[in-house]
Amino acid sequence: MNVVVVGYGMAGSRLAAELRDRGPHIKVTVLGAEPHRAYNRIMLSSVLAGKVRERDVEITEAAGHGIDLRPGVAVTAIDRAARTVTTDAGDRIEYHHLVLATGSRALIPPLSGLDREHLPERVAVFRTLDDCRRILATASGARTALVLGGGLLGLEAARGLAARGIATEVVHAVGHLMERQLDPAASAVLVRTLSSLGIAAHLDAMAASVAADADGVTLGLADGRELRADLLVVACGVRPETGLATDAGLAVERGVVVDDHMRTSDRHISAIGDCAQHEGVVSGLVAPAWEQARIVARVLGGEDPFAKYRPLPVVTRLKAAGIDLAAMGTSAPVEGAEELSFADPARGTYAKLTIVGERLTGAIMLGDNPSVGAVIQLFDRGTPVPTDRRALLLGRAIGVPATTQAESPALMPDAATVCQCNTVSKGALVRCWRAGARSVDDVVAATRATTGCGTCRDAVEGIVDWLSTVDSSASEVAA
Amino acid sequence: MAGAVESLVVTREVATHCPYCALQCGMTLRAAPEGRVEVTPRQFPTNRGGLCQKGWTAAELLDHPDRLTTPLVREGAELRPATWAEALDRVTEGIRATQSAHGRDAVAVFGGGGLTNEKAYALGKFARVALRTKNIDYNGRFCMSSAAAAGMRAFGVDRGLPFPLADIGKADTLLLVGANVAETMPPFARYLTEQKARGGTLIVVDPRATATARQATLHLQPTPGTDLALANALLHIALGEGWADEAYVSARTSGFDEVRRTVASYWPARVERMTGVPVADLEAAARALATAETAIILTARGAEQHAKGVDTVTAFINLALALGLPGRPGSGYGCLTGQGNGQGGREHGQKADQLPGYRKIDDPAARAHVAGVWGVDPDDLPGPGPSAYELLTGDEMRALLVFGSNPVVSAPRAARVEARLRSLDLLVVSDFVLSETAAIADVVLPTAQWAEEDGTMTNLEGRVLRRHAFREPPPDVRTDLAVIAELASRLGAGTRFTTEPRAVFEELRRASAGGAADYAGVTWERVDAEDGVFWPCPSVDRPGTPRLFLDTFATPDGRARFLPVEHRPVAEEVDAEFPLYLTTGRVLAQYQSGAQTRRIEPLRRTAPSAFVELHPDLAARLGIEAGDEVVVTSRRGEMRAPARLTETIRPDTVFAPFHWGGAARANSLTSDALDPTSRMPEFKVCAVKVQAA
Numbered sequence A: 001m002n003v004v005v006v007g008y009g010m011a012g013s014r015l016a017a018e019l020r021d022r023g024p025h026i027k028v029t030v031l032g033a034e035p036h037r038a039y040n041r042i043m044l045s046s047v048l049a050g051k052v053r054e055r056d057v058e059i060t061e062a063a064g065h066g067i068d069l070r071p072g073v074a075v076t077a078i079d080r081a082a083r084t085v086t087t088d089a090g091d092r093i094e095y096h097h098l099v100l101a102t103g104s105r106a107l108i109p110p111l112s113g114l115d116r117e118h119l120p121e122r123v124a125v126f127r128t129l130d131d132c133r134r135i136l137a138t139a140s141g142a143r144t145a146l147v148l149g150g151g152l153l154g155l156e157a158a159r160g161l162a163a164r165g166i167a168t169e170v171v172h173a174v175g176h177l178m179e180r181q182l183d184p185a186a187s188a189v190l191v192r193t194l195s196s197l198g199i200a201a202h203l204d205a206m207a208a209s210v211a212a213d214a215d216g217v218t219l220g221l222a223d224g225r226e227l228r229a230d231l232l233v234v235a236c237g238v239r240p241e242t243g244l245a246t247d248a249g250l251a252v253e254r255g256v257v258v259d260d261h262m263r264t265s266d267r268h269i270s271a272i273g274d275c276a277q278h279e280g281v282v283s284g285l286v287a288p289a290w291e292q293a294r295i296v297a298r299v300l301g302g303e304d305p306f307a308k309y310r311p312l313p314v315v316t317r318l319k320a321a322g323i324d325l326a327a328m329g330t331s332a333p334v335e336g337a338e339e340l341s342f343a344d345p346a347r348g349t350y351a352k353l354t355i356v357g358e359r360l361t362g363a364i365m366l367g368d369n370p371s372v373g374a375v376i377q378l379f380d381r382g383t384p385v386p387t388d389r390r391a392l393l394l395g396r397a398i399g400v401p402a403t404t405q406a407e408s409p410a411l412m413p414d415a416a417t418v419c420q421c422n423t424v425s426k427g428a429l430v431r432c433w434r435a436g437a438r439s440v441d442d443v444v445a446a447t448r449a450t451t452g453c454g455t456c457r458d459a460v461e462g463i464v465d466w467l468s469t470v471d472s473s474a475s476e477v478a479a
Numbered sequence B: 001m002a003g004a005v006e007s008l009v010v011t012r013e014v015a016t017h018c019p020y021c022a023l024q025c026g027m028t029l030r031a032a033p034e035g036r037v038e039v040t041p042r043q044f045p046t047n048r049g050g051l052c053q054k055g056w057t058a059a060e061l062l063d064h065p066d067r068l069t070t071p072l073v074r075e076g077a078e079l080r081p082a083t084w085a086e087a088l089d090r091v092t093e094g095i096r097a098t099q100s101a102h103g104r105d106a107v108a109v110f111g112g113g114g115l116t117n118e119k120a121y122a123l124g125k126f127a128r129v130a131l132r133t134k135n136i137d138y139n140g141r142f143c144m145s146s147a148a149a150a151g152m153r154a155f156g157v158d159r160g161l162p163f164p165l166a167d168i169g170k171a172d173t174l175l176l177v178g179a180n181v182a183e184t185m186p187p188f189a190r191y192l193t194e195q196k197a198r199g200g201t202l203i204v205v206d207p208r209a210t211a212t213a214r215q216a217t218l219h220l221q222p223t224p225g226t227d228l229a230l231a232n233a234l235l236h237i238a239l240g241e242g243w244a245d246e247a248y249v250s251a252r253t254s255g256f257d258e259v260r261r262t263v264a265s266y267w268p269a270r271v272e273r274m275t276g277v278p279v280a281d282l283e284a285a286a287r288a289l290a291t292a293e294t295a296i297i298l299t300a301r302g303a304e305q306h307a308k309g310v311d312t313v314t315a316f317i318n319l320a321l322a323l324g325l326p327g328r329p330g331s332g333y334g335c336l337t338g339q340g341n342g343q344g345g346r347e348h349g350q351k352a353d354q355l356p357g358y359r360k361i362d363d364p365a366a367r368a369h370v371a372g373v374w375g376v377d378p379d380d381l382p383g384p385g386p387s388a389y390e391l392l393t394g395d396e397m398r399a400l401l402v403f404g405s406n407p408v409v410s411a412p413r414a415a416r417v418e419a420r421l422r423s424l425d426l427l428v429v430s431d432f433v434l435s436e437t438a439a440i441a442d443v444v445l446p447t448a449q450w451a452e453e454d455g456t457m458t459n460l461e462g463r464v465l466r467r468h469a470f471r472e473p474p475p476d477v478r479t480d481l482a483v484i485a486e487l488a489s490r491l492g493a494g495t496r497f498t499t500e501p502r503a504v505f506e507e508l509r510r511a512s513a514g515g516a517a518d519y520a521g522v523t524w525e526r527v528d529a530e531d532g533v534f535w536p537c538p539s540v541d542r543p544g545t546p547r548l549f550l551d552t553f554a555t556p557d558g559r560a561r562f563l564p565v566e567h568r569p570v571a572e573e574v575d576a577e578f579p580l581y582l583t584t585g586r587v588l589a590q591y592q593s594g595a596q597t598r599r600i601e602p603l604r605r606t607a608p609s610a611f612v613e614l615h616p617d618l619a620a621r622l623g624i625e626a627g628d629e630v631v632v633t634s635r636r637g638e639m640r641a642p643a644r645l646t647e648t649i650r651p652d653t654v655f656a657p658f659h660w661g662g663a664a665r666a667n668s669l670t671s672d673a674l675d676p677t678s679r680m681p682e683f684k685v686c687a688v689k690v691q692a693a
Helices: A010-021 A041-048 A129-139 A152-163 A184-196 A243-247 A286-300 A372-381 A389-394 A426-434 A440-447 A457-478 B084-102 B117-131 B145-155 B166-170 B186-197 B227-240 B246-252 B256-263 B268-275 B279-290 B309-322 B364-374 B388-393 B414-422 B480-490 B501-512 B524-529 B601-606 B616-622
Strands: A002-006 A027-032 A067-071 A075-079 A084-087 A092-094 A097-100 A104-106 A123-125 A144-148 A167-171 A199-202 A207-212 A217-221 A226-229 A232-234 A238-240 A256-258 A269-271 A276-278 A315-320 A323-329 A338-344 A349-356 A359-366 A417-419 B013-017 B026-031 B037-041 B072-075 B078-081 B107-111 B136-138 B173-177 B201-205 B218-220 B295-299 B332-335 B399-403 B426-431 B443-446 B455-458 B463-467 B580-585 B612-614 B629-634 B637-645 B653-657 B686-692
Touching: A002 A010, A002 A092, A010 A027, A010 A067, A010 A286, A041 A129, A041 A152, A075 A243, A123 A129, A129 A152, A144 A152, A144 A217, A144 A226, A152 A167, A152 A184, A152 A199, A152 A232, A152 A315, A167 A226, A184 A199, A184 A323, A184 A338, A184 A349, A184 A359, A256 A269, A286 B268, A315 A372, A315 B268, A323 A372, A338 A389, A349 A389, A359 A372, A372 A389, A372 B268, A372 B279, A417 A457, A426 A440, A426 A457, A440 A457, B013 B463, B072 B084, B084 B107, B084 B399, B084 B426, B084 B443, B084 B480, B107 B117, B107 B388, B117 B136, B117 B364, B117 B455, B117 B480, B117 B501, B136 B388, B145 B309, B166 B186, B166 B295, B173 B279, B186 B201, B201 B279, B218 B279, B227 B256, B227 B268, B227 B279, B227 B309, B246 B309, B256 B309, B268 B279, B279 B295, B295 B309, B309 B332, B364 B501, B388 B414, B455 B501, B463 B524, B612 B616, B612 B629, B616 B637, B616 B686
Parallel strands: A002 A027, A002 A097, A027 A067, A097 A269, A123 A232, A144 A167, A144 A232, A167 A199, A256 A276, B107 B136, B107 B399, B173 B201, B173 B295, B201 B218, B295 B332, B399 B426, B426 B443, B580 B653, B612 B637
Antiparallel strands: A075 A084, A084 A092, A104 A238, A207 A217, A217 A226, A315 A323, A323 A359, A338 A349, A349 A359, B013 B026, B026 B037, B072 B078, B072 B443, B455 B463, B580 B686, B612 B653, B629 B637, B629 B686
16 A cells, blocks of 8 residues: 655654554655654754754654655645645655645734745744744844744743743733633743743733844834844744645645544545644644544554544643643633632742542643642543542642651550561560660660661661650659 | 582581572571571671561471472372372373373473572573473563563673662662562662662652652652653653763764654653653653762663563663763663572573573574583574463463472463463472462472572672572472482483582583673682672683673673664553553562462561552542452452552552462453563553452
């Protein structure tokens, strides 16, 4: 079978790997418009931050074994009748099955002075490795930057620039940051956190115009204010790349419409990742894209011809030096829901959990929240939340270690095991004392306490001290 | 029993080592009133004078009422006492009948990681030379095989700890993965105490907040079966922070680029979702490892007993290599061997694919060398056989000889193994108590105990130690070496076998010479004089090798090999019918299948029975209270035991110790999915449901 994959981003490269793992009977041709090895888009903000180099974002490629990788080759047309695709090099490639993994492109808002096809110098979007290079080229001499868009991508870009020591301002049209994921209170804490990292936020700030010149770029706001910086990054969201599908006559709404098997309106063509629209949803995230790739590989590989994609819960995670944010599910009030929250804005911590019928339906965790891993898994798996809600909200939700603080010997019950390795109870130590032992060495010789791992040494010494004190005071009284 | 005991019978005090775990604590045996044997701990470089309750009470089995003191043969449903002559006749006749009807490979041998080097060596030779069967493997397959395979492919050699234990106490950062040493080898925990007292950072990875994890500076509590992803994330973070030791990577390793590209897909937030371990904790762990002056990474069964155990270990080795740890004094990667001679037992030929000296049985040069020592034609040596579980459940085996193992309790999917063993034409078990496996045997041979035999053990550091006999075995009890030699003689190969452990060791030295685990320079006298000798030790005038890899690795090009490894789901994910993970493990007062320790009164008082550990929230949902009898069911069987409620376990996971048989047998539940490389079964995770009984 001949499978042609259009697109070599996170979804396309994953699909190639999944298909390779399913045996040599599938010949796979991957056509990627970007002229690079497969790379991890998630890590681009670290490239922006200067923490990693370009080679560090390369991901493993499914080479050999019937996999034909062609980066730098764009597809210009699909001929569904002939089942071929045409490339920008003029080649026609036949397919038995075609998979569109064309991704998305940055959305550029209609602002005066901003030509969507030719962005001015000092203005860049933030989506691909080339975008990243473009930003870095401009950023090398920059001291200030503006980021238009206070969503996840905008904040990723902002923290990357700030990490380079560039004073960065985020301009956001809505009254709070990441409004699809956060509530206003969380946003307020986040604004404070960002500020400590050298990132200022302008909220309710509608952009109106862009004017770039040799010295900088000016962003005009609807309220008449003007913001000026050395660099402007536009991060106003993405739009599915559906041009090929539309031209080929496939059903396209916001994305290429697919069924549960990720098939488009042509059963010989599938679509996965950012360009696909499943049950009305275009996900734009890696986890669903990879799951979709797995489903297509199972179907095409014959492993499960009826494999169905079930949408995964969406978890938004922003984690970088100084920022730790996780948001999932709904942050809007739900009828009959249990809502737990904690806020410590001065220390940048905010946590809100929404629980319906023992299941977590939404959560926002910002700052130092040790239970964040457990919360994400509870949300992901739909498993019941702990009875002790405080543990979930404020601490480690699971495996709270027993306190190892030394108990006062007097209060310790006789049955308490002091030495685990040799099963010696406090009572046994006391009996040993009563039988005439008068030192730690005597007690150890008689009971074997402390001879295993040795960690109870302090406790045994404490008990012997206590016994000698008790005895001497008792004898004084008696005297 | 001529020659079984080299040390004088009149000796009233001997320095030897504990019969149980791979720490092999030094101990002294003395005669005590009423013929009892007294055990006291001994200052030795490993245990430093420590001993756990198992060691202290080890001598109680010597004259225990349950001790087998005569051979037993099956008569219908019963085992009855028999003479050695009758028992051995039955064994040899059974072997001959099986071989003539079904071929040589129809007779199989199953060994154990508790056997001395001499016995493990003799058993492997017996299978290849006297039985001439390819079918021999041992219970170490269930224990060390994943770490061994990963070590071999990365370093070209597998020695559990390639450095002395003392290094562990001095490491600035110590990462323990799936190791509960506070319960499994308590005196080892002295090194953790030392390490922390010196201001070191102790990181423990375990789904349970075990006694060990509770001592940690940082405890990572992942979903069972996700350790590989966790390791890849730690490396991802280290690379992102520029913490790789690039000079080391370029000078001493190969294959790094592909590993770098693989871990690029393990960004922390993705792995947090898979493991449940917060990104902040992943970052803290990576930082502690990467920025320490000396750092040690140790894995144990928790990470290894999986159908992806080899790759999981490889992921941690990749991390260690990227940070430049292996071969740097004070740093490194190691695995914690479990059974007493789990190290030596995997070096000298009781493994299906192996010949003495850690040689590969399919390597013509290895075959020629060993055949030369054994005085046989290399072409007469069988080839590699199937792994333990495949051997025990496969169709080829019609007769089985078991030495030093209790697979009815310790094998995965144990009900299937038990049924298969019951269906054999002949099952022979050598043991000193009537273990669950001995109880279903056709012939049971009573064997000597540790205090009654001389020989060597190789501990978790690769340090060869001397086991000294303190007394003679009871009159009608023989050593395994004597049994092997006698059977070989009856099978026509008697001249090639001896009952004398020292003579066997001398032969082992020659057989291992030039191999990876080279004992040629190790003598019993040196072992006594030098507090043990670390292999490789190729000649008597050279010291042993406490630290491996200082200059080179044992690979053909001398470089350690990075290997890209990907996470894959556990073999059996939880679902609506079986919604909980089961993980299994140990308790302090019991050892392995419990055949020995369950019979010792003080240990039985401490750990009287199996239990099922549940989180209180889970128990409440299931209507279970502490102490209630519960039934745990998997697709393969069920176990019953009282519930124990604890907040130290994840609410999606239950735990059961595997030391008990019968209705409380945890291995009735476990999965028989095998690692593709090591053939290690996935003991550590399967899907179960729990109900009140």
